[in-house]
Amino acid sequence: MTAKNKQLLLCALILLAGIVxxxxxxxxxxxxxxxxxxxxxxxxxxxxxxxxxxxxLGNIFFFGAGMYICAVIQIGLFYNVGDYxxxxxxxxxxxxxxxxxxxxxxxxLASAVVSALFAVIFGWIVFGLRGPYFAIGxxxxxxxxxxxxxxxxxxxxxxxxxxPTYPGEPDDRxxxxxxxxxxxxxxxxxxxxxxxxxxxxxxxxxxxxxxxKAEAMGIHTLRFKIVAWSIAAFFLGISGAxxxxxxxxxxxxxxxxxxxxxGIFMVLMALLGGxxxxxxxxxxATLFHVIKEVTWTHxxxxxxxxxxxxxxxxxxxxxxxxxxxxQEKWPEAFGIRVDEPESADDNAARRAAE
Amino acid sequence: MSDLxxxxxxxxxxxxxxxxxxxxxxxxxxxxxxxxxxxxxxxxTLFNSIVGYHPIDNGSIRFEGQEISRxxxxxxxxxxxxxxxxxxxxYSKMDCVQNMLISxxxxxxxxxxxxxxxxxxxxxxxxxxxxxxxxYAKRRLISGDLSFGQQKLLEFAMALMNExxxxxxxxPTAGINPTLINGLIDRLKRANEEFGITLxxxxxxxxxxxxxxxxxxxxxxxxxxxxxxPAEIQNDxxxxxxxxxxx
Numbered sequence: 001m002t003a004k005n006k007q008l009l010l011c012a013l014i015l016l017a018g019i020v021x022x023x024x025x026x027x028x029x030x031x032x033x034x035x036x037x038x039x040x041x042x043x044x045x046x047x048x049x050x051x052x053x054x055x056x057l058g059n060i061f062f063f064g065a066g067m068y069i070c071a072v073i074q075i076g077l078f079y080n081v082g083d084y085x086x087x088x089x090x091x092x093x094x095x096x097x098x099x100x101x102x103x104x105x106x107x108x109l110a111s112a113v114v115s116a117l118f119a120v121i122f123g124w125i126v127f128g129l130r131g132p133y134f135a136i137g138x139x140x141x142x143x144x145x146x147x148x149x150x151x152x153x154x155x156x157x158x159x160x161x162x163x164p165t166y167p168g169e170p171d172d173r174x175x176x177x178x179x180x181x182x183x184x185x186x187x188x189x190x191x192x193x194x195x196x197x198x199x200x201x202x203x204x205x206x207x208x209x210x211x212x213k214a215e216a217m218g219i220h221t222l223r224f225k226i227v228a229w230s231i232a233a234f235f236l237g238i239s240g241a242x243x244x245x246x247x248x249x250x251x252x253x254x255x256x257x258x259x260x261x262x263g264i265f266m267v268l269m270a271l272l273g274g275x276x277x278x279x280x281x282x283x284x285a286t287l288f289h290v291i292k293e294v295t296w297t298h299x300x301x302x303x304x305x306x307x308x309x310x311x312x313x314x315x316x317x318x319x320x321x322x323x324x325x326x327q328e329k330w331p332e333a334f335g336i337r338v339d340e341p342e343s344a345d346d347n348a349a350r351r352a353a354e
Numbered sequence: 355m356s357d358l359x360x361x362x363x364x365x366x367x368x369x370x371x372x373x374x375x376x377x378x379x380x381x382x383x384x385x386x387x388x389x390x391x392x393x394x395x396x397x398x399t400l401f402n403s404i405v406g407y408h409p410i411d412n413g414s415i416r417f418e419g420q421e422i423s424r425x426x427x428x429x430x431x432x433x434x435x436x437x438x439x440x441x442x443x444x445y446s447k448m449d450c451v452q453n454m455l456i457s458x459x460x461x462x463x464x465x466x467x468x469x470x471x472x473x474x475x476x477x478x479x480x481x482x483x484x485x486x487x488x489x490y491a492k493r494r495l496i497s498g499d500l501s502f503g504q505q506k507l508l509e510f511a512m513a514l515m516n517e518x519x520x521x522x523x524x525x526p527t528a529g530i531n532p533t534l535i536n537g538l539i540d541r542l543k544r545a546n547e548e549f550g551i552t553l554x555x556x557x558x559x560x561x562x563x564x565x566x567x568x569x570x571x572x573x574x575x576x577x578x579x580x581x582x583x584p585a586e587i588q589n590d591x592x593x594x595x596x597x598x599x600x601x
Binding site (some may be wrong): 223345 | 394428430432436437439443444445446447448449452455457458459460461465467468469470471472474477478481482484485490491492494495512514516555562577
């Protein structure tokens with residue numbers, strides 16, 4: 001079996017597992033849905049942090065932005081947002097199924113597009129920063145956004161927004177949002193897989209390795225950086241919109257812009273699996289989420305200590321992450337080898353024949 | 355013959371240090387021009403000024419008749435004026451083929467071309483150029499693991515991949531062992547003759563530059579000291595004094 005077929009088989013197995021999981025383990029539907037959100041987090045963080053070498057600590061901003069944009073669309077299409085939020089969910093506002101689904105679909109689309117636009121706007125500003133300054137600058141964006149929304153009464157301020165209620169059975173609701181989470185993660189992975197086969201990947205890798213050299217070679221560096229961040233923001237916006245509806249209640253600090261939990265988790269998951277690879281973030285997110293949930297259940301009170309230990313082991317012994325470590329150990333399996341010196345002409349002829 | 359690069363009265367100071375003072379020189383199309391001078395005489399500063407790495411204080415720099423002294427580095431590179439670095443710079447975590455592929459010319463790169471895959475012709479070209487510099491067998495190795503000399507060859511191949519009109523080489527033979535140097539001189543000459551790339555070379559190794567260049571400029575203390583054919587430069591008393599420290 002060729003390496004390509006093996007990967008296809010693996011993808012098919014994961015897809016199948018994703019589809020049957022909520023039916024096999026109905027009690028864990030929410031947890032598995034969050035796992036797909038985590039995979040999306042790690043994948044989108046890695047576009048910038050892993051492939052492009054820009055460690056953003058503020059990517060969670062787009063998640064929260066997507067969440068609030070979706071809420072505003074869902075409510076604003078049919079009611080006055082200010083009136084709705086000032087009632088703090090005390091007044092039960094009903095949405096017909098038609099209104100609910102229309103709002104949800106338009107809301108998710110708007111979150112994706114507007115989040116990507118935010119990335120373009122903030123990109124012009126923060127891409128002047130390099131290295132640790134970029135990390136701190138982006139963190140500032142996320143924290144400021146949380147504080148701003150918290151002080152914005154029209155958006156419910158610190159008291160948050162109760163999302164429109166799902167017009168149906170709770171079990172159907174769980175399945176709907178499970179498959180939205182699953183679908184968005186799979187779409188992100190598929191998109192990145194195609195994207196990483198194009199010039200885009202090598203260009204952002206070049207920016208990672210030596211940005212001054214990339215400029216000296218004529219690469220449109222700012223263009224690539226802004227597009228890279230917009231792609232991450234696009235998918236994070238979608239996931240924020242879905243997550244907000246799935247949890248049913250959103251507020252700025254803990255749910256929408258949780259810089260110290262989700263915001264850091266996305267970095268850790270990519271580092272754990274191996275940054276700068278396509279499968280690393282998937283592997284890292286899965287391991288991280290499973291370990292996190294198991295320690296939350298069986299080591300209550302010590303869960304943060306366990307997570308901290310995991311981070312220390314990761315940073316001290318596996319700085320390249322699991323996949324990076326494997327690549328150092330078995331470089332030949334990753335295609336890093338000296339080739340028998342046949343000539344370039346032969347290779348060109350073989351390619352032409354294919 | 356037309357002049358591809360025309361530097362007129364360029365001055366550049368860093369605080370109190372006058373790195374270049376009123377330097378004027380010309381790089382003829384299709385030829386190999388040399389730039390020599392003792393350490394600290396302002397050669398690399400002049401290179402940096404030409405490729406737009408920093409703004410100049412006075413003077414004008416023209417490329418194919420177009421004023422470029424106010425353009426930025428990537429814009430100048432896309433015009434076809436490329437430089438290699440004294441401290442070799444490659445994309446160290448990518449393999450050699452990837453280094454080559456992303457060095458393709460970005461002259462007409464629009465937004466759409468960001469997402470195009472690499473055509474087989476580009477792959478062929480990358481591999482042929484790697485063969486040209488003798489790195490074909492190592493094409494799948496991570497470039498940061500190559501020896502310093504091999505990295506220099508890779509950087510040279512990357513520059514050729516970019517199809518520049520002029521290539522500014524900052525000490526191409528520094529740190530390379532004497533046997534490899536002969537091969538490199540040969541390749542530089544072939545790049546000039548076969549690919550039609552004009553070369554402008556900073557070099558400390560006199561044997562190399564006298565063999566290579568058709569016209570040589572000598573800088574000392576930031577000022578242009580002499581200009582001429584290799585034989586003229588070798589016999590110029592001012593150049594000899596500058597190198598022996600009479601200044």
